[in-house]
Amino acid sequence: AHKFWSDRGVPHVTPLLPIIGNAWLFIKSMSHFDVFQKILAEFPHEPLVGAYVLTIPVLIVQDRALVEHVLIKDFHHFTDRVFPFGQKRPHELNLLNMRGKVWRAYRNKFTPMFTTSKVRNMLPQMKDLALVLLNVVQQKSDGVDLKETFVQYSLDVVASTAFGLDTGILKEEKESVFRRMIKKAHRMTTPLFISYIIHEFLPPIAKRFRPSHMRSDVVEYFSNFVKEALRSRKNGDIKRNDFLQLMVALQEEGFLEVEQEECDAYLNLQPDDKKSDQLELNDDVMIGQALMFLFVGLDATSTILMYLCYELAMNPDVQEKVRAEVKEVVRITNNMDYDTVKEMHYLEQCIKETLRLHTLSPALIRVCSSEYQFPGTEVTIPAGVKLFIPISTMHLNEDVYPEPGKFDPDRFSPETRSPPCSYLPFGDGPRMCLAIKFVMTEMKCVIAKLLMRYTIKLHSSTEIPLKPYEPSVSIAKCKRRRILFDLERLPGATC
């Protein structure tokens, strides 16, 4: 059962048991970060490393040149992340899961949501909410749970910029149903973890039983929330230049034109994939896209902000340098608009370094869609093989990042250039994160405001050093230690 990789001459992890393969590694550790670290420590110089989950072969691509082929140059062989069977439930119908021509049609429609001019228009809302955040932390500046505060901030920002709604989560004294449901949606339970493993590694079982990624009460609550938002926008007089308006406009068109390209031919091999050239834009598809805004990236944004504060607290000289930069650019422009935030280069370097040192996704995922020979090698893989690009391990590569465990924002100074595909916190190629400009602006805006008013320090209860981020798929470790901060008001701070 486990001859796939030896037949192709690919070095691989020895399967532990005849049927289980290396699945136990993934399940036992419950953190893919640890798994990739362990596997790649055994094969530090191999461009390609095979493994088996049950009897299914999976491939880890760690050579940067090959990564560039997979993500960019030969993208037409690797357009998708998930196995080819249709996603049917509303929360599954989002860009992350969509495949081939359908994905391309939606991606083209949603890309304009995040242009410079759109993000520029969102900045005033981000700034107002950053001020609300400052007022909230002012009431309790010792032992602040900044991760929780940043989740609330990011939620309010998304609600306001994408849906034109004032959810007021930052301000609420008692937890609302909305907030409770968001928490539920991010909580990993054993059935959800099993469902995740089935979806990731057991396509035949996933195709037959289609276990859900999300609790049904959460799906129902947010489906109603989105339907209501769509309905009131359609019936109301208010028109805004936001995501909800884009969805209303799309739905009014009634369908989405889907163009077939040569590389999509394989999709038609699956009977349930036969799609007409016009895709109906029903409520479920709309809900799927809207839920993507509420769930994709929310945890990532708040966690990165929290780690950035941790690193600034641990490196007071860096914190002082960022603060000086922020004060200077704000003094020159006498404002904090989009162009001012763009000028905060050192702050951006600090965020980039945080994304490297605390990479949240252990790996990018692609599924091979048609037979592929890796350039410069004898290795050929058939359609259907799942590939992992282990970015969290690649970001700690000593050859590219000397002293990889050190927080050093100068690694990203304008004079320094890292080799192609060595830095991938947002992925790369046509499927890279859609919201980079939005999320970088949102993070810079709130941190700039925080630094203008406070010195960020760690609360005495926070254990140092921190362990690397444990992704939410980890059941065993999902009870995250709370990292608390003390915020000391700067003398004369007025903002």
Ligand code: HEM
């Ligand atoms: C710090 C925050 C974030 C990080 C680190 C992050 C990272 C990523 C990564 C690694 C991917 C996969 C890229 C690939 O496979 O090549 C991705 C995809 C995506 N992200 Fe983000 N993301 C963040 C925030 C957001 C936010 C706020 C949104 C808002 C909607 C968002 C929307 C998306 C979408 C739609 C995709 C799928 C793109 C596609 O398949 O076409 N992300 N993100």
